[in-house]
Amino acid sequence: MEPEIQTVPLLDLASGDRLTLQVYRFVGQSPGRKVYIQANLHGAELAGNAVIHHLIQGLQTLEAGALQGEIWLVPLCNPLAVNQRSHHFSSGRYNPYDGRDWNRIFWDYETQVPPEVIQQFAQAHQSAAIADIQTAYRHRIQTQFQQDRKAAEQQGGAPIHHRYRNRLQCLALDADTLIDLHSSTNQGLVYVYYSGDRHSGAAQFGLDLALQLDQYDGDAFDEAFIKPWLALEAAFETLGRSLRFAVDAYTLELGSGMALDPEAIAQGVQGIHAYLQHSRVLSDGWLTPATRPTRFYTSSDIQRYYAPTGGLVRSRLQRGDRVTQGQPLYQLLCLAKHTPALPHCVDVHALQDGLVFDVGINHAVNEGEYVLALLPSQPTGPQP
Numbered sequence: 001m002e003p004e005i006q007t008v009p010l011l012d013l014a015s016g017d018r019l020t021l022q023v024y025r026f027v028g029q030s031p032g033r034k035v036y037i038q039a040n041l042h043g044a045e046l047a048g049n050a051v052i053h054h055l056i057q058g059l060q061t062l063e064a065g066a067l068q069g070e071i072w073l074v075p076l077c078n079p080l081a082v083n084q085r086s087h088h089f090s091s092g093r094y095n096p097y098d099g100r101d102w103n104r105i106f107w108d109y110e111t112q113v114p115p116e117v118i119q120q121f122a123q124a125h126q127s128a129a130i131a132d133i134q135t136a137y138r139h140r141i142q143t144q145f146q147q148d149r150k151a152a153e154q155q156g157g158a159p160i161h162h163r164y165r166n167r168l169q170c171l172a173l174d175a176d177t178l179i180d181l182h183s184s185t186n187q188g189l190v191y192v193y194y195s196g197d198r199h200s201g202a203a204q205f206g207l208d209l210a211l212q213l214d215q216y217d218g219d220a221f222d223e224a225f226i227k228p229w230l231a232l233e234a235a236f237e238t239l240g241r242s243l244r245f246a247v248d249a250y251t252l253e254l255g256s257g258m259a260l261d262p263e264a265i266a267q268g269v270q271g272i273h274a275y276l277q278h279s280r281v282l283s284d285g286w287l288t289p290a291t292r293p294t295r296f297y298t299s300s301d302i303q304r305y306y307a308p309t310g311g312l313v314r315s316r317l318q319r320g321d322r323v324t325q326g327q328p329l330y331q332l333l334c335l336a337k338h339t340p341a342l343p344h345c346v347d348v349h350a351l352q353d354g355l356v357f358d359v360g361i362n363h364a365v366n367e368g369e370y371v372l373a374l375l376p377s378q379p380t381g382p383q384p
């Protein structure tokens with residue numbers, strides 16, 4: 001099958017140029033889930049674009065009968081961030097215009113309406129069929145989104161981060177599954193983030209690690225999408241009805257920033273391919289399934305180490321290394337100039353047994369700057 005290719009206007013620039021998004025849309029013969037996959041929301045996180053390229057190539061080898069529903073693929077979804085540079089470095093995590101993290105700006109229905117609105121919706125639909133509830137709630141979300149968008153336009157125009165988020169979320173708000181492809185800004189492992197109780201969905205990617213987002217720190221693309229649905233499930237729970245909507249959202253972290261790591265890309269493609277088959281979006285595939293058990297953690301398990309003083313990082317462990325409590329993690333070479341002392345080294349030791357899952361890209365650190373992060377050696381998250 002071949003994708004429909006749509007070019008969507010994004011933002012007009014002072015230079016007279018126009019930024020656009022390219023949407024590759026595969027449509028199956030029979031209706032089903034809409035799976036929305038985007039890459040490169042943060043400017044330095046490139047690997048997802050290569051994953052999307054492989055997915056396009058793989059899907060092209062399948063017949064339309066093998067796809068139930070639709071798959072939308074949006075590479076390079078944040079051109080402003082992708083093109084941002086500081087010397088050789090891609091620094092596009094924050095919008096230089098207003099300082100905002102590009103992945104903490106998204107519209108979230110749950111925070112746009114008073115809390116009682118979702119509870120009242122649940123009460124009004126207490127005995128309705130789950131499919132009807134899902135359709136009605138989706139309609140609510142879409143209507144509120146369009147209302148808020150219009151209201152902002154009538155009040156002197158919306159700022160850049162609102163225009164950007166609105167145009168991106170327009171493509172994804174009616175999806176059933178949303179997959180946002182990121183990587184570390186530094187050098188990281190491959191894993192999947194998920195929210196709420198979507199453990200079994202996260203396990204379907206077959207990646208080594210899954211991290212449940214248990215500390216909310218802003219409106220990330222996946223969280224803004226899934227939170228209203230989790231809130232509705234919680235509202236029904238208070239009414240004594242336990243239900244799970246067939247709506248889910250994930251962020252895949254694919255290795256290192258500013259790099260196309262072939263192993264991370266292969267795991268990303270393999271993971272999404274496995275997810276699409278497990279969730280019955282694809283009845284056929286182009287890869288041989290690789291089965292890996294997933295270890296579950298929560299995001300608050302991440303123990304980040306920050307430099308105790310300024311210096312140059314050396315003898316550092318690498319991502320994927322295992323460490324025991326008390327073992328050296330790294331050494332700081334300190335060339336302090338505030339006292340007449342010789343250069344000296346400071347050793348930093350692990351506070352717990354763990355797995356090095358992310359390391360800073362810059363070996364020069366000021367006091368308090370990030371050096372590396374550990375996960376506990378034993379999984380701590382809820383097991384599906």
Ligand SMILES: [Zn+2]
Pocket residue numbers: 041042045103182183
């Ligand atoms: Zn990111």
